[in-house]
Amino acid sequence: MARSVLTPQAQDFPRWYQDVVAKAELADNGPVRGTMVVRPYGYSIWERMQADMDARIKAAGARNAYFPLFIPQSYLTREAEHVEGFSPELAVVTHAGGKQLEEPVVVRPTSETVIGEYLAKWTQSYRDLPLLLNQWANVVRWELRPRVFLRTSEFLWQEGHTAHATEQDARAYAARIHEQVYAPFMREMLAMPVVLGRKTARERFAGAVNTLALESMMRDGKALQMGTSHELGQNFARAFDITYLSEQGRQELCWTTSWGTSTRMLGGLIMAHGDDAGLRVPPRLAPVQALVTVVKDGEGVPAAARQVLDDLAAAGVRAELDDRTDTPFGRRAVDAELKGFPVRVEVGPRDLAEGSVTVVRRIAGGKAPVALGAVVDTVVAALDEDHRALYDEALAHRDGRTHDVGTLDEAREAAATGWARMPWADLGPEGEARLAESGVTVRCLTMPDGTVPPADDTPGALAVVGRAY
Numbered sequence: 001m002a003r004s005v006l007t008p009q010a011q012d013f014p015r016w017y018q019d020v021v022a023k024a025e026l027a028d029n030g031p032v033r034g035t036m037v038v039r040p041y042g043y044s045i046w047e048r049m050q051a052d053m054d055a056r057i058k059a060a061g062a063r064n065a066y067f068p069l070f071i072p073q074s075y076l077t078r079e080a081e082h083v084e085g086f087s088p089e090l091a092v093v094t095h096a097g098g099k100q101l102e103e104p105v106v107v108r109p110t111s112e113t114v115i116g117e118y119l120a121k122w123t124q125s126y127r128d129l130p131l132l133l134n135q136w137a138n139v140v141r142w143e144l145r146p147r148v149f150l151r152t153s154e155f156l157w158q159e160g161h162t163a164h165a166t167e168q169d170a171r172a173y174a175a176r177i178h179e180q181v182y183a184p185f186m187r188e189m190l191a192m193p194v195v196l197g198r199k200t201a202r203e204r205f206a207g208a209v210n211t212l213a214l215e216s217m218m219r220d221g222k223a224l225q226m227g228t229s230h231e232l233g234q235n236f237a238r239a240f241d242i243t244y245l246s247e248q249g250r251q252e253l254c255w256t257t258s259w260g261t262s263t264r265m266l267g268g269l270i271m272a273h274g275d276d277a278g279l280r281v282p283p284r285l286a287p288v289q290a291l292v293t294v295v296k297d298g299e300g301v302p303a304a305a306r307q308v309l310d311d312l313a314a315a316g317v318r319a320e321l322d323d324r325t326d327t328p329f330g331r332r333a334v335d336a337e338l339k340g341f342p343v344r345v346e347v348g349p350r351d352l353a354e355g356s357v358t359v360v361r362r363i364a365g366g367k368a369p370v371a372l373g374a375v376v377d378t379v380v381a382a383l384d385e386d387h388r389a390l391y392d393e394a395l396a397h398r399d400g401r402t403h404d405v406g407t408l409d410e411a412r413e414a415a416a417t418g419w420a421r422m423p424w425a426d427l428g429p430e431g432e433a434r435l436a437e438s439g440v441t442v443r444c445l446t447m448p449d450g451t452v453p454p455a456d457d458t459p460g461a462l463a464v465v466g467r468a469y
Contacts, residue, residue: 005334008276013220018148020270024279024338027148034146034153038263041339044287046156046266050136052189052285053158053261056181060173062132062160067114069138070105075113078239082112085206089141091153107140112207112232112258115161116240123254125245126165130173134160149267150224150469157262163242163254170255171210171231175452177259178212178229186226190265191282191391192216192272193398194226195464196452197444202432205258209233212452215443215464217398218271221418223443223468226268229259267469272394279340280363282390283383287318290343290379291336294323298349305347308357308375312345315376317383337362342386343379363390402464408434411465415440419466424456427463441468 005023007015021027026042029035038046054064073092076082091107094100108114115133123131136158143153160177164170178196186192199211208230215223234253236242242254273280283289292309294301302323312319322332336344344360351357351369359378360367363386370378401418405411408431414420424445427435432442443464445453453461 005338006276006278009219009274014147016274016276017267017271020274020278020338021148024340026266026270026279029148030154032153034143036148036152036154038156041287042266045269045281045285046263048285048287049189049265050158053181053185054136056185057134057158057160057177060132060176060181061130062134062162064135065133066135066137067108067111067118069108071108071111071114073104073106075117076106079113079207079236081235082207086110086141089143091140091142108137109139109141110258110260111135111137111139111159111161112236112256113240116236116242116256119161119163119254119256120240120242123163123242123244126247129163129165129244129254130169131163132160132173133162134158147267147469149263149270152263155263157260159260160258162257163237164256165244165246165252165254167233167255170257174210174212174229174231174257174259177257178214178452182214182227182229182259182261186214186216186265187391189282189285190269190272191284191387191394192226192268193391193395195444195446196450197446197464198452198456199228199444200429200432200442200456200463202429202436203442203444205230207232207235208258209235213444216268216272217394217401217419217466218268218469219274219397220271221401221416221466223419223464223466224264224268224271225443225468226265227259227261230257232256232258271469273390274340278338280390281340281342283342283363283387286340286342288320288339288341289317289383290319290345291341292319292321292345292347293329293332293336294321294325295329295346295348297325298352301347301349301352304352304357304372308345308347308372311376312379315380317376317379333360343382345375345379361386363387411435412438412440415466419443419464421462421464424461424463425459427465432463435465439467440465443468 006019009016028037086109093105143151186194194214204211210231212229214226237254246252294305309321346358356369359370403414405420405422411420445461
């Protein structure tokens with residue numbers, strides 16, 4: 001039913017995306033251009049993402065902290081490559097309290113500089129290392145072409161920052177976050193297949209010596225960078241004097257990393273799984289896994305619906321009751337489809353008289369009568385099955401639109417509808433620059449077996465090429 005209220009994906013994918021964001025009540029545009037208001041339903045999905053990711057980050061040894069929103073401008077100028085990379089995006093405060101500030105302050109675009117200042121303060125000895133920090137915060141990067149969740153001037157994220165005694169330890173930790181925190185979270189919770197790889201020098205994070213990325217394909221064939229983990233070498237340690245006294249009694253520079261994911265993942269979730277009926281939320285992530293809906297009032301119907309709700313909750317299913325019988329049932333069904341609730345249990349007088357309810361599955365599609373005594377087992381099985389099905393569908397979509405090519409022209413042609421893969425040795429920085437002229441970029445370098453190349457010039461490395469958000 002919801003197909004009539006959304007622009008079809010095949011007709012206008014960007015318009016479809018905007019329709020879903022608005023009509024599924026995920027977010028709205030903020031009062032300042034480029035900002036967004038995340039509505040309660042959208043924020044409930046973000047909270048689920050945040051809670052699961054936070055547990056994984058803590059299991060990797062990092063602890064949460066919080067650092068100021070305002071950063072002295074002088075901090076950013078200490079690391080020249082970093083400030084150059086962010087200069088066009090900076091929001092700078094020059095006046096406050098009715099007068100001009102002695103030194104302008106920057107609204108944080110990322111926190112390497114301010115956290116670097118405190119890493120230097122807190123790191124004295126090898127015994128203090130590794131120092132593993134994470135913060136959940138908002139950041140500001142002035143966006144010229146905003147799109148809710150994907151590119152906004154202010155967005156929510158987590159950013160990790162660590163200091164290590166050796167290059168090997170820093171490199172291993174950046175890889176650990178990449179491979180053991182981000183990748184399984186995206187695959188297991190978001191049901192999104194991701195390609196793990198390293199960014200080329202052209203695409204690397206400003207100030208980093210290596211950037212590890214996770215790329216996912218959207219339903220229109222474009223790529224979305226879902227998260228990154230950066231080896232910063234000793235660039236920031238040198239700029240902020242992050243040193244430690246080694247076990248041998250020598251002052252040594254630390255090696256640092258930074259890594260982050262953001263509300264951009266919510267945009268990716270919409271575009272990777274959504275269809276012409278709206279959002280499809282992976283069951284493990286869904287704030288509401290099963291919506292128990294009273295079709296219309298009748299003898300025993302409200303009580304039966306509440307009992308189904310209680311039984312589902314007792315089985316660990318996140319369930320919610322919709323008993324708004326003063327709102328037409330069709331309108332409520334459309335709303336549930338738009339919001340992507342994985343399962344809907346419809347309780348009405350006719351089915352109840354036969355001792356059953358109707359179970360509607362958003363991901364697999366279809367509806368079927370189910371005996372009251374079998375509702376819980378049916379819903380639990382459906383949630384598990386549909387989560388796997390959603391991942392498998394996204395994986396098949398990505399693989400079906402990824403083509404191995406040997407020339408730049410073939411890469412451009414493949415990138416019109418999906419991704420191309422070609423040997424990095426054949427493409428190289430020169431070919432990468434030529435592709436970029438037509439809006440096609442190297443998303444990452446990866447090995448044929450899906451592992452991450454240890455260096456840009458690793459023999460056999462493949463460039464994953466496509467158009468991106």
